[in-house]
Amino acid sequence: MTRYVDEDMSGAEFRECDLTGARWIGVVMQDAVIDGLVTNLVVNGVEVSGYVEAELDRRYPVRELIRSDEPRELHEAARQLHAGWGATVERMRRTPGIERRSVNDEWSAVQTMRHLVFVHDSWFRRCCLGSTELFTPMGIGPDVEPYREGHGIDRSLDPALDEIVRVRDAQAAELEAWLEEVTPEQLAAPAPVPEDDVWPPYARGRSVGRCLRTVLNETFEHHGFCVRDLALIEAQDAE
DSSP: OOOSOOOOTOOOOOOOOOTTTTTOSOOOOOOOOSSOOOSEEEEEEOOOHHHHHHHHHOOHHHHHTTTTOOOHHHHHHHHHHHHHHHHHHHHHTSSGGGGGOSSTTOHHHHHHHHHHHHIIIIIIIIITTTOOOOTTTTOOOOSSSSTTTTTTHHHTTTOOOHHHHHHHHHHHHHHHHHHHHHHOOOHHSOOOOOOSOOOOOTTTTBBHHHHHHHHHHHHHHHHHHHHHHHHHHHHHOOO
């Protein structure tokens, strides 16, 4: 265990770090931001993650639909998520070029949408449908090898917003059509992940429903990141 004593870490940024079991004792933590998978977080003796989750559910009721085991509610979640992204795309269209700007080294809006193209291909088509087809070339997946440019991904591409939107609209329609027919029993069944060395390597053994929720959660979370950064860019431009 690494121990820091009397260190000035003001302004420090921890990105993609595993802080499981970390302890902050006698610290000053003002104006701090924590964004990630947070569970069992105790602040001054109070477990606060339950409060945080309840507040997020209040602000974003679609989260409860995403957690459902009922196809009808999952279908409604997918519909709402697609509609939310549609409104955000229209927001971007009102400020041409904003979709390619980034904040704090995060993905731009078009990069985020290209990542969701990859999420659909990998977690829905492969894990829920058992597809062995190549991924959509414009998708952006993980940086690690051999997955970085594997299975059809072409990092050299630079598609326009309209091209990405057309692909995402088609993927959303495919997902919603499937959700109109799927049964609770099919969702509970083991995911039919092909036996090959293609992303995601750790999906085998999961249920179809769990893989589907990965798709929906990624769509929700990345929309939140995108909206957050668009607001920051707009605020900067207004100064």
